[in-house]
Amino acid sequence: MDPQEALLEIARLLERERASRYRAKAFRAAAATYEALPDDARQDLGRIQQAKGIGASTFEVIRQALAGETPSYLVELRREVEPEIVSELRSRLRGDLHAHTEWSDGTTPIAAMADAARALGHEYLAITDHSPRLRVARGLTAERLRTQIPEVRALSGDGLTLLAGIEVDILEDGRLDQEDALLGELDVVVASVHSKLAMEPGPMTRRMIAAVSDPRVSVLGHVTGRLVQGERGTRPPSRFDARAVFEACAEHGVAVEINSRPERQDPPDELIAIALEAGCLFSIDSDAHAPGQLSLLDHGAQRAERAGVPAERIVTTWGLERLRRWAG
Structure with missing residues (x-):
């Protein structure tokens, strides 16, 4: 060969x-x-x-x-290496709204992620590197993000649209870790908690509701922050009023991420059930930090299918134009 x-x-x-x-x-x-x-x-x-x-x-x-x-x-x-899991829902996924590059804590340039997404048949891929607060992950300052945005969009082509995005930290008071005007220039904003994951349930609930109430936010990322396996060890889920948070997501049209990384399996099954009942949208995302991890969508699709999440409520089954209208 x-x-x-x-x-x-x-x-x-x-x-x-x-x-x-x-x-x-x-x-x-x-x-x-x-x-x-x-x-x-x-x-x-x-x-x-x-x-x-x-x-x-x-x-x-x-x-x-x-x-x-x-x-x-x-x-x-x-x-x-475990082969990709074949499922009906996986075949309906048209893109991925959460992926990292070497601009923050990913391992490869944007172009390599784009090539891998094309090979998987994606219609779109959002590049969502970290925000400034997460220094350990080389989070992007406003200046670096402004530089990255045109580079991301310039690499669209051959059937793939690259969306300019960010995984923005949800700060302790629920504010977002990036300039508001700059967030408005992006196609996709994934908001995630990365710090003080053991905060008391009341303040954590208020923190998350404040974030998903921001009109710039598209997706609530890895909802509980838990780790259930892997080289980083395990970590318990954050505690919060899931029903209140998911009702806020539903009210503001924010998708609850079903994070496809096997070490996360986030949200837990019982929280997916609550989000379903609350009327939430969902986004099945890879949270890929390398090209080969984009294929992890199969794990998220399997969990969503098992949980009975209807495909029409999963934004990553939507075509690009419908997705843009929702995220915009």
């Missing part, structure tokens, strides 16, 4: 299983190095091995691919 395709498939599989981001980045870097080699060097193992960005593991993948073999590491990953 083509060595570059083998390296990129390995990167995607590592990303899907949420393996070390450095391992996946190494395979993406090796793919870029191999692509940049002169044509006469791409069959020359000596020159390939000496190229900057090619390590022992990536060289072995290239060597085996050039020998006409399927690289053994790729065979292993295909066997070990």
Whole structure:
């Protein structure tokens, strides 16, 4: 098989299983190095091995691919990484409203996320890097976000529309962590709690209601902030009056995110039921931090289908024009 395709498939599989981001980045870097080699060097193992960005593991993948073999590491990953879950609802999803790039705490440029979204058949993808308060994730200042917006939109094409967005922090008093006028320039605003997740239920409820009452907000992201598995360990869900928060979401047309990351499984099933009863819209999102994680939508679709969420109430099943009218 083509060595570059083998390296990129390995990167995607590592990303899907949420393996070390450095391992996946190494395979993406090796793919870029191999692509940049002169044509006469791409069959020359000596020159390939000496190229900057090619390590022992990536060289072995290239060597085996050039020998006409399927690289053994790729065979292993295909066997070990859980395949995508096929469901009727997954086939109806037309896009994703929550994804990160190297502008904040993602691993790749915007273009790589766009390419992966096209490969999945997405009609649209919102780039929603973090806001300034989340410094550990290199949150975007207003100046950096203004720079990013035209770069995002310029990469639309070949059947994919990139939407300019943000995952904005919900501050302790319910305000949003970005300039209001700048939020108004965006196509999609995902509002999420990232700090003081153990706040008392009363203040947390008021905080979240204030945020979803802001006319700029499109989606309430990973609602409880819980972690149920994974290398970051576990974290209990935030406590708040879910019915009051979801009624506010329904009143203001804000979609409740069904976060597709297996380590989150957020909201819990019982909260999805409350949101359904409250009349909420939903958004099934990947919260991808790497191209291979965009495929995690299958997990969110499976949970939504199991919970009985009607497809017509999931905004990411809508076409682009209807989505724009709702988010705008």
